[in-house]
Amino acid sequence: QVQLVESGGGLAQAGGSLRLSCAASGRTFSNYIMAWFRQAPGKERELVAHVTSGGTTYYADSVKGRFAFSRDNAKNTVYLQMNSLKPEDTAVYYCAARTRFSDPYNYWGQGTQVTVSS
Numbered sequence: 001q002v003q004l005v006e007s008g009g010g011l012a013q014a015g016g017s018l019r020l021s022c023a024a025s026g027r028t029f030s031n032y033i034m035a036w037f038r039q040a041p042g043k044e045r046e047l048v049a050h051v052t053s054g055g056t057t058y059y060a061d062s063v064k065g066r067f068a069f070s071r072d073n074a075k076n077t078v079y080l081q082m083n084s085l086k087p088e089d090t091a092v093y094y095c096a097a098r099t100r101f102s103d104p105y106n107y108w109g110q111g112t113q114v115t116v117s118s
Contacts, residue, residue, distance in 0.1 A: 001106040002026040004095045005109075009112030012085050016116070020080040022095030022109055033098050035105060036080045038091035048093070051078065056104040063089075085116045 008020040020036065035050035049059045049069040057069050068081040082089065093112050094103035 002029070002032065002097050004097060004107055004109035006093065006095045006109040006112040009093060009114045011115045011117065014087055014116055014118050016085050017081070017083045018085065018114060019082065020093055020095075020112060020114070022078045022080075024076045024078075024095075024097065026076070029076040031099065032107075034069075034071060034078045035091060035096045035098075036069065036078075037094045037096055037105075038089075039094070039111075040088075040091040043091075045094070049080065072101065082114070085114075087116050087118045090114060090116050 003025040005023045007103045012018050012073060031053050033050055036048040037045050038048050041043040047060060048063055049067060049113050051057045051071050052061050059097060060069060066084045071078045091113050091114060095109040097107040
């Protein structure tokens with residue numbers, strides 16, 4: 001079992017920055033594919049970025065060049081550095097984990113609210 005706890009959300013102005021953290025329990029954290037999703041009001045949950053166990057990252061086009069996803073396996077923590085924030089980045093952000101690309105994301109955090117004002 002893996003438990004995920006997000007932190008770092010809040011209010012930012014457009015053009016500003018926030019850093020989200022996701023702390024994971026479990027001794028095999030380094031083996032997991034970790035991801036950030038977000039869900040804005042009235043919209044479907046969407047994948048923002050993921051990082052593999054080897055550190056390879058993927059970003060949605062909407063955040064590419066602005067967000068950076070990193071992992072610290074020694075601390076069982078992943079981070080999402082969000083720069084040049086836009087009002088359309090406003091959403092609840094969720095941390096998720098899975099063991100293989102063929103598996104669904106079966107571990108989820110509780111979510112953290114990010115609000116960007118114009």
